[in-house]
Amino acid sequence: xxxxxxxxxxxxxxxxxxxxxxxxxxxxxxxxxxxxxxxxxxxxxxxxxxxxxxxxxxxxxxxxxxxxxxxxxxxxxxxxxxxxxxxxxxxxxxxxxxxxxxxxxxxxxxxxxxxxxxxxxxxxxxxxxxxxxxxxxxxxxxxxxxxxxxxxxxxxxxxxxxxxxxxxxxxxxxxxxxxxxxxxxxxxxxxxxxxxxxxxxxxxxxxxx
Numbered sequence: 001x002x003x004x005x006x007x008x009x010x011x012x013x014x015x016x017x018x019x020x021x022x023x024x025x026x027x028x029x030x031x032x033x034x035x036x037x038x039x040x041x042x043x044x045x046x047x048x049x050x051x052x053x054x055x056x057x058x059x060x061x062x063x064x065x066x067x068x069x070x071x072x073x074x075x076x077x078x079x080x081x082x083x084x085x086x087x088x089x090x091x092x093x094x095x096x097x098x099x100x101x102x103x104x105x106x107x108x109x110x111x112x113x114x115x116x117x118x119x120x121x122x123x124x125x126x127x128x129x130x131x132x133x134x135x136x137x138x139x140x141x142x143x144x145x146x147x148x149x150x151x152x153x154x155x156x157x158x159x160x161x162x163x164x165x166x167x168x169x170x171x172x173x174x175x176x177x178x179x180x181x182x183x184x185x186x187x188x189x190x191x192x193x194x195x196x197x198x199x200x201x202x203x204x205x206x207x208x209x
Contacts, residue, residue: 057074077108081102109131109158
């Protein structure tokens with residue numbers, strides 16, 4: 001897929017993220033890396049109704065008050081389905097196609113965020129948050145010798161809830177859930193589409209607060 005250029009960029013950003021962590025943690029920062037499972041809904045589920053087990057997220061947050069952080073995140077969630085359903089074309093030459101299809105979505109959320117925490121010190125800490133920015137959404141449909149491709153930036157939001165479980169030496173287990181919603185978009189076979197999906201993430205966090 002032509003979308004391989006996006007994972008390479010995400011990987012480079014991830015290396016920079018890990019490098020920052022390895023140089024020591026600045027005071028009042030919280031950083032995390034999570035494995036993510038994704039469940040499609042809405043228009044995304046109409047196109048690919050398979051749960052994704054391929055995804056990760058990187059999150060970097062700074063304390064701005066005793067209970068609040070601001071920061072940013074990047075991620076990568078992959079959806080794939082092999083289908084024989086008839087699919088309608090809403091392109092310049094409308095029609096319908098039937099046959100064995102491979103449908104792909106590579107979603108790369110890149111967002112700023114704010115989080116509010118409901119705990120103290122090294123105790124178990126629930127939190128809520130709002131992520132806002134957008135997605136690099138790379139979509140592809142392969143059928144026979146034909147390929148339909150749609151790569152675009154889509155503005156979006158991702159409300160979030162989670163819990164942080166302290167471990168030791170400023171590390172913690174983090175579990176989170178997000179509702180990822182793109183405000184606009186276009187299908188690779190034409191027509192408007194609003195991608196949405198749920199992610200469940202589990203991973204490790206490091207903090208200095």
